[in-house]
Amino acid sequence: MPRKKIEVQSAMTSAGAGLVAKLAAELKSDRDFGQPLVYEQEYATRKSRVTVIWDEWADASLEERSSVILRAYEQAEGKEARDKIALASGLTVPEATAAGMLPYQIITGLRASDPVKFEDVKAAMLEQGASELNKEDGLQLRFATREEAEACLKRLSDKLPGSEPIWIISRDIHVYDHLTITDSVNAEVK
Amino acid sequence: MRYDDGLSLAVQGRRTGAIYMWGYCAEMSLKAAYFSLTLSDTDPIAWTSHLRPAIDRGRNTHMITWPRGGDGHNVRAWAELLVAERAATPGRALTPAISQEIQACGQRIGELWNESLRYHNNLAYQHEVTKVRLAAEWLLVNLDSL
Numbered sequence: 633m634p635r636k637k638i639e640v641q642s643a644m645t646s647a648g649a650g651l652v653a654k655l656a657a658e659l660k661s662d663r664d665f666g667q668p669l670v671y672e673q674e675y676a677t678r679k680s681r682v683t684v685i686w687d688e689w690a691d692a693s694l695e696e697r698s699s700v701i702l703r704a705y706e707q708a709e710g711k712e713a714r715d716k717i718a719l720a721s722g723l724t725v726p727e728a729t730a731a732g733m734l735p736y737q738i739i740t741g742l743r744a745s746d747p748v749k750f751e752d753v754k755a756a757m758l759e760q761g762a763s764e765l766n767k768e769d770g771l772q773l774r775f776a777t778r779e780e781a782e783a784c785l786k787r788l789s790d791k792l793p794g795s796e797p798i799w800i801i802s803r804d805i806h807v808y809d810h811l812t813i814t815d816s817v818n819a820e821v822k
Numbered sequence: 823m824r825y826d827d828g829l830s831l832a833v834q835g836r837r838t839g840a841i842y843m844w845g846y847c848a849e850m851s852l853k854a855a856y857f858s859l860t861l862s863d864t865d866p867i868a869w870t871s872h873l874r875p876a877i878d879r880g881r882n883t884h885m886i887t888w889p890r891g892g893d894g895h896n897v898r899a900w901a902e903l904l905v906a907e908r909a910a911t912p913g914r915a916l917t918p919a920i921s922q923e924i925q926a927c928g929q930r931i932g933e934l935w936n937e938s939l940r941y942h943n944n945l946a947y948q949h950e951v952t953k954v955r956l957a958a959e960w961l962l963v964n965l966d967s968l
Binding site: 673680714728731 | 884886887888889898902905906908909910911912918921922925926929930932933
Protein backbone atom coordinates (compact mmCIF):
# COMPACT_ATOMS: atom_id res chain seq x y z
CA MET A 633 0.00 0.00 0.00
CA PRO A 634 1.62 3.29 -1.01
CA ARG A 635 1.59 5.73 1.88
CA LYS A 636 2.96 9.21 1.16
CA LYS A 637 3.50 12.21 3.35
CA ILE A 638 2.79 15.55 1.69
CA GLU A 639 4.81 18.49 2.93
CA VAL A 640 3.41 21.99 3.16
CA GLN A 641 4.98 24.03 0.37
CA SER A 642 6.68 27.33 1.02
CA ALA A 643 5.21 30.26 -0.89
CA MET A 644 8.58 32.06 -1.11
CA THR A 645 10.06 32.71 -4.55
CA SER A 646 13.63 33.85 -5.26
CA ALA A 647 12.31 37.37 -5.79
CA GLY A 648 10.71 37.07 -2.37
CA ALA A 649 14.03 36.08 -0.83
CA GLY A 650 15.54 39.26 -2.28
CA LEU A 651 12.75 41.31 -0.71
CA VAL A 652 13.41 39.67 2.68
CA ALA A 653 17.02 40.88 2.62
CA LYS A 654 15.99 44.34 1.45
CA LEU A 655 13.25 44.75 4.07
CA ALA A 656 15.48 43.38 6.84
CA ALA A 657 18.09 46.02 5.91
CA GLU A 658 15.40 48.72 6.03
CA LEU A 659 14.24 47.54 9.47
CA LYS A 660 17.81 47.73 10.76
CA SER A 661 18.44 51.15 9.22
CA ASP A 662 15.88 53.04 11.34
CA ARG A 663 15.60 55.66 8.58
CA ASP A 664 12.68 57.94 9.43
CA PHE A 665 11.57 58.76 5.90
CA GLY A 666 10.96 57.11 2.54
CA GLN A 667 9.51 53.74 1.63
CA PRO A 668 8.74 51.31 3.10
CA LEU A 669 6.28 52.82 5.57
CA VAL A 670 6.05 50.38 8.48
CA TYR A 671 3.11 50.58 10.88
CA GLU A 672 3.32 48.44 14.03
CA GLN A 673 0.24 48.16 16.21
CA GLU A 674 0.78 46.44 19.57
CA TYR A 675 -2.11 44.89 21.48
CA ALA A 676 -2.35 44.69 25.28
CA THR A 677 -1.38 41.02 24.92
CA ARG A 678 2.00 42.21 23.50
CA LYS A 679 1.15 40.56 20.19
CA SER A 680 1.33 42.92 17.27
CA ARG A 681 -0.02 43.65 13.84
CA VAL A 682 2.38 44.97 11.18
CA THR A 683 1.51 46.68 7.92
CA VAL A 684 4.29 47.44 5.44
CA ILE A 685 3.44 49.89 2.65
CA TRP A 686 6.00 49.51 -0.09
CA ASP A 687 5.89 49.71 -3.89
CA GLU A 688 8.36 46.82 -4.07
CA TRP A 689 5.37 44.55 -3.37
CA ALA A 690 3.88 45.20 -6.81
CA ASP A 691 4.79 41.79 -8.29
CA ALA A 692 4.28 39.70 -5.14
CA SER A 693 1.09 37.95 -4.02
CA LEU A 694 -0.47 38.93 -0.68
CA GLU A 695 0.64 35.63 0.79
CA GLU A 696 4.23 36.13 -0.31
CA ARG A 697 4.24 39.66 1.12
CA SER A 698 3.17 38.34 4.53
CA SER A 699 5.88 35.67 4.47
CA VAL A 700 8.51 38.24 3.46
CA ILE A 701 7.56 40.54 6.36
CA LEU A 702 7.77 37.74 8.94
CA ARG A 703 11.12 36.50 7.64
CA ALA A 704 12.53 40.02 7.43
CA TYR A 705 11.64 40.70 11.08
CA GLU A 706 13.25 37.42 12.06
CA GLN A 707 16.39 38.31 10.10
CA ALA A 708 16.57 41.86 11.44
CA GLU A 709 15.39 41.45 15.03
CA GLY A 710 15.34 37.74 15.85
CA LYS A 711 12.80 34.96 16.26
CA GLU A 712 11.14 36.55 19.27
CA ALA A 713 10.28 39.67 17.25
CA ARG A 714 8.89 37.50 14.46
CA ASP A 715 6.79 35.44 16.87
CA LYS A 716 5.29 38.60 18.36
CA ILE A 717 3.68 39.41 15.01
CA ALA A 718 0.21 37.90 14.78
CA LEU A 719 -0.72 39.51 11.51
CA ALA A 720 1.53 40.85 8.75
CA SER A 721 0.20 42.64 5.66
CA GLY A 722 1.95 44.20 2.69
CA LEU A 723 0.36 46.83 0.43
CA THR A 724 1.71 49.07 -2.32
CA VAL A 725 1.16 52.82 -1.97
CA PRO A 726 -1.70 52.81 -4.54
CA GLU A 727 -3.34 49.85 -2.75
CA ALA A 728 -3.03 51.52 0.65
CA THR A 729 -4.39 54.75 -0.84
CA ALA A 730 -7.38 52.92 -2.31
CA ALA A 731 -8.00 51.35 1.09
CA GLY A 732 -8.10 54.82 2.65
CA MET A 733 -4.99 54.20 4.78
CA LEU A 734 -2.97 57.14 3.39
CA PRO A 735 -5.38 60.09 3.22
CA TYR A 736 -2.75 62.86 3.50
CA GLN A 737 -0.76 63.84 0.45
CA ILE A 738 1.96 66.38 -0.31
CA ILE A 739 1.42 68.02 -3.67
CA THR A 740 3.30 70.85 -5.36
CA GLY A 741 2.22 74.21 -6.74
CA LEU A 742 5.39 74.83 -8.73
CA ARG A 743 5.59 77.95 -10.94
CA ALA A 744 8.23 78.98 -13.49
CA SER A 745 9.32 81.84 -11.21
CA ASP A 746 10.04 79.56 -8.21
CA PRO A 747 13.71 79.15 -7.21
CA VAL A 748 13.62 75.34 -7.55
CA LYS A 749 13.58 73.11 -10.63
CA PHE A 750 11.01 70.39 -11.33
CA GLU A 751 13.76 67.72 -11.54
CA ASP A 752 15.02 68.63 -8.05
CA VAL A 753 11.47 68.62 -6.66
CA LYS A 754 10.80 65.21 -8.17
CA ALA A 755 14.09 63.77 -6.86
CA ALA A 756 13.38 65.12 -3.36
CA MET A 757 9.85 63.66 -3.38
CA LEU A 758 11.12 60.25 -4.51
CA GLU A 759 13.74 60.30 -1.77
CA GLN A 760 10.96 60.96 0.76
CA GLY A 761 9.03 57.93 -0.47
CA ALA A 762 6.82 59.16 -3.30
CA SER A 763 5.22 56.42 -5.39
CA GLU A 764 5.49 56.31 -9.17
CA LEU A 765 3.62 53.04 -9.46
CA ASN A 766 0.38 54.44 -10.78
CA LYS A 767 1.51 56.48 -13.80
CA GLU A 768 -1.92 58.06 -14.34
CA ASP A 769 -1.87 59.64 -10.87
CA GLY A 770 1.68 60.98 -11.19
CA LEU A 771 3.93 61.18 -8.12
CA GLN A 772 2.08 60.24 -4.93
CA LEU A 773 3.73 61.25 -1.67
CA ARG A 774 1.27 60.01 0.93
CA PHE A 775 0.91 59.54 4.67
CA ALA A 776 -1.47 58.14 7.25
CA THR A 777 -1.47 61.23 9.48
CA ARG A 778 -1.15 65.00 9.17
CA GLU A 779 1.84 64.90 11.57
CA GLU A 780 3.76 62.60 9.21
CA ALA A 781 2.93 64.86 6.24
CA GLU A 782 4.05 67.98 8.14
CA ALA A 783 7.34 66.37 9.17
CA CYS A 784 7.96 65.43 5.54
CA LEU A 785 7.09 68.93 4.36
CA LYS A 786 9.75 70.30 6.74
CA ARG A 787 12.36 67.86 5.43
CA LEU A 788 11.53 68.86 1.85
CA SER A 789 11.82 72.57 2.69
CA ASP A 790 15.19 71.95 4.40
CA LYS A 791 16.41 69.92 1.44
CA LEU A 792 15.41 72.55 -1.15
CA PRO A 793 15.94 76.04 0.34
CA GLY A 794 13.35 78.55 -0.82
CA SER A 795 10.83 75.83 -1.72
CA GLU A 796 8.47 76.30 1.26
CA PRO A 797 5.66 78.02 -0.70
CA ILE A 798 5.38 75.26 -3.30
CA TRP A 799 4.47 72.44 -0.88
CA ILE A 800 0.81 71.83 -0.10
CA ILE A 801 -0.75 69.21 2.19
CA SER A 802 -4.07 67.90 0.94
CA ARG A 803 -6.44 65.38 2.51
CA ASP A 804 -8.63 62.92 0.61
CA ILE A 805 -12.33 63.07 1.38
CA HIS A 806 -14.03 59.80 0.52
CA VAL A 807 -17.70 59.40 -0.20
CA TYR A 808 -18.00 57.44 3.07
CA ASP A 809 -16.42 60.34 5.02
CA HIS A 810 -19.03 62.57 3.43
CA LEU A 811 -21.82 60.17 4.40
CA THR A 812 -20.53 60.02 7.96
CA ILE A 813 -20.41 63.82 8.16
CA THR A 814 -23.89 64.08 6.65
CA ASP A 815 -25.22 61.42 9.02
CA SER A 816 -23.77 63.28 12.01
CA VAL A 817 -25.27 66.56 10.83
CA ASN A 818 -28.65 64.90 10.27
CA ALA A 819 -28.48 63.28 13.69
CA GLU A 820 -27.76 66.65 15.28
CA VAL A 821 -30.61 68.32 13.38
CA LYS A 822 -33.02 65.64 14.58
CA MET B 823 -21.44 19.16 4.00
CA ARG B 824 -20.74 22.06 1.62
CA TYR B 825 -17.15 20.86 1.41
CA ASP B 826 -18.42 17.54 0.04
CA ASP B 827 -20.66 19.40 -2.40
CA GLY B 828 -17.51 21.12 -3.65
CA LEU B 829 -15.84 17.76 -4.13
CA SER B 830 -18.85 16.47 -6.09
CA LEU B 831 -18.69 19.46 -8.40
CA ALA B 832 -14.91 19.10 -8.84
CA VAL B 833 -15.15 15.46 -9.91
CA GLN B 834 -17.75 16.46 -12.50
CA GLY B 835 -15.29 18.99 -13.90
CA ARG B 836 -17.39 21.91 -12.64
CA ARG B 837 -14.38 23.73 -11.29
CA THR B 838 -15.82 27.23 -10.77
CA GLY B 839 -18.75 25.70 -8.87
CA ALA B 840 -16.31 23.73 -6.71
CA ILE B 841 -14.36 26.89 -5.89
CA TYR B 842 -17.60 28.65 -5.06
CA MET B 843 -18.60 25.93 -2.59
CA TRP B 844 -15.20 25.75 -0.91
CA GLY B 845 -14.96 29.53 -0.62
CA TYR B 846 -18.37 29.58 1.04
CA CYS B 847 -17.24 26.77 3.32
CA ALA B 848 -14.13 28.80 4.31
CA GLU B 849 -16.20 31.94 4.89
CA MET B 850 -18.54 30.08 7.25
CA SER B 851 -15.65 28.41 9.12
CA LEU B 852 -13.98 31.78 9.72
CA LYS B 853 -17.17 33.52 10.79
CA ALA B 854 -18.10 30.64 13.11
CA ALA B 855 -14.64 30.81 14.72
CA TYR B 856 -14.79 34.59 15.08
CA PHE B 857 -18.24 34.68 16.66
CA SER B 858 -17.43 31.73 18.95
CA LEU B 859 -14.60 33.87 20.25
CA THR B 860 -16.50 37.13 20.60
CA LEU B 861 -20.09 36.15 21.46
CA SER B 862 -21.38 34.50 24.56
CA ASP B 863 -25.04 34.39 23.60
CA THR B 864 -26.67 31.99 21.19
CA ASP B 865 -28.57 34.60 19.21
CA PRO B 866 -28.68 34.01 15.45
CA ILE B 867 -25.99 36.08 13.69
CA ALA B 868 -27.53 39.17 12.10
CA TRP B 869 -26.12 41.82 9.78
CA THR B 870 -26.78 44.93 11.87
CA SER B 871 -26.07 43.52 15.31
CA HIS B 872 -23.12 41.22 14.55
CA LEU B 873 -21.63 41.29 11.05
CA ARG B 874 -21.59 45.07 10.49
CA PRO B 875 -20.01 45.82 13.92
CA ALA B 876 -17.41 43.07 13.38
CA ILE B 877 -16.42 44.54 10.00
CA ASP B 878 -16.22 48.05 11.48
CA ARG B 879 -14.04 46.71 14.27
CA GLY B 880 -11.75 45.06 11.71
CA ARG B 881 -11.41 48.32 9.80
CA ASN B 882 -11.13 50.74 12.69
CA THR B 883 -9.48 48.81 15.51
CA HIS B 884 -7.32 46.31 13.66
CA MET B 885 -6.61 48.44 10.55
CA ILE B 886 -7.61 45.61 8.24
CA THR B 887 -7.93 46.50 4.56
CA TRP B 888 -11.59 45.73 4.02
CA PRO B 889 -13.01 46.83 0.65
CA ARG B 890 -16.61 48.12 0.70
CA GLY B 891 -18.13 45.94 -2.03
CA GLY B 892 -19.31 42.55 -0.73
CA ASP B 893 -17.62 43.22 2.60
CA GLY B 894 -19.64 40.61 4.47
CA HIS B 895 -18.07 37.89 2.31
CA ASN B 896 -14.42 38.95 2.14
CA VAL B 897 -12.67 35.73 3.19
CA ARG B 898 -9.21 37.33 3.34
CA ALA B 899 -10.47 40.08 5.65
CA TRP B 900 -12.43 37.66 7.90
CA ALA B 901 -9.29 35.52 8.26
CA GLU B 902 -7.28 38.58 9.26
CA LEU B 903 -9.98 39.73 11.68
CA LEU B 904 -9.99 36.33 13.40
CA VAL B 905 -6.20 36.32 13.81
CA ALA B 906 -6.12 39.94 15.03
CA GLU B 907 -8.99 39.42 17.48
CA ARG B 908 -7.32 36.33 18.93
CA ALA B 909 -4.05 38.25 19.22
CA ALA B 910 -5.81 41.09 21.04
CA THR B 911 -7.66 38.81 23.48
CA PRO B 912 -5.66 37.89 26.59
CA GLY B 913 -4.87 34.19 26.69
CA ARG B 914 -6.39 33.48 23.28
CA ALA B 915 -3.57 34.37 20.88
CA LEU B 916 -2.84 31.71 18.29
CA THR B 917 0.66 30.33 17.75
CA PRO B 918 2.69 32.18 15.08
CA ALA B 919 2.50 29.23 12.68
CA ILE B 920 -1.28 28.86 12.99
CA SER B 921 -1.80 32.63 12.65
CA GLN B 922 0.26 32.69 9.48
CA GLU B 923 -1.56 29.70 8.01
CA ILE B 924 -5.03 31.16 8.68
CA GLN B 925 -4.01 34.43 7.05
CA ALA B 926 -2.45 32.56 4.11
CA CYS B 927 -5.61 30.46 3.60
CA GLY B 928 -7.68 33.66 3.54
CA GLN B 929 -5.30 35.23 1.03
CA ARG B 930 -5.25 32.17 -1.24
CA ILE B 931 -9.03 31.88 -1.30
CA GLY B 932 -9.51 35.65 -1.50
CA GLU B 933 -7.50 35.79 -4.73
CA LEU B 934 -9.87 33.42 -6.47
CA TRP B 935 -13.20 33.54 -4.71
CA ASN B 936 -15.90 36.07 -4.13
CA GLU B 937 -19.60 35.73 -3.53
CA SER B 938 -20.46 36.91 -7.06
CA LEU B 939 -18.74 33.80 -8.48
CA ARG B 940 -22.15 32.13 -8.55
CA TYR B 941 -23.04 34.38 -11.48
CA HIS B 942 -19.95 33.49 -13.54
CA ASN B 943 -19.94 30.93 -16.31
CA ASN B 944 -16.16 30.74 -16.86
CA LEU B 945 -14.12 27.62 -16.06
CA ALA B 946 -11.42 27.90 -13.39
CA TYR B 947 -7.98 26.35 -13.94
CA GLN B 948 -7.21 23.07 -12.22
CA HIS B 949 -4.39 24.61 -10.18
CA GLU B 950 -6.85 27.24 -8.90
CA VAL B 951 -9.27 24.53 -7.81
CA THR B 952 -6.48 22.75 -5.96
CA LYS B 953 -5.36 25.94 -4.26
CA VAL B 954 -8.83 26.76 -2.93
CA ARG B 955 -9.55 23.15 -1.96
CA LEU B 956 -6.38 22.84 0.11
CA ALA B 957 -7.01 26.15 1.87
CA ALA B 958 -10.66 25.33 2.65
CA GLU B 959 -9.61 21.87 3.78
CA TRP B 960 -7.00 23.29 6.15
CA LEU B 961 -9.54 25.62 7.75
CA LEU B 962 -12.04 22.79 8.19
CA VAL B 963 -9.50 20.35 9.58
CA ASN B 964 -8.30 22.96 12.07
CA LEU B 965 -11.71 24.43 12.88
CA ASP B 966 -11.43 23.45 16.55
CA SER B 967 -8.17 25.39 16.89
CA LEU B 968 -9.28 28.54 15.10
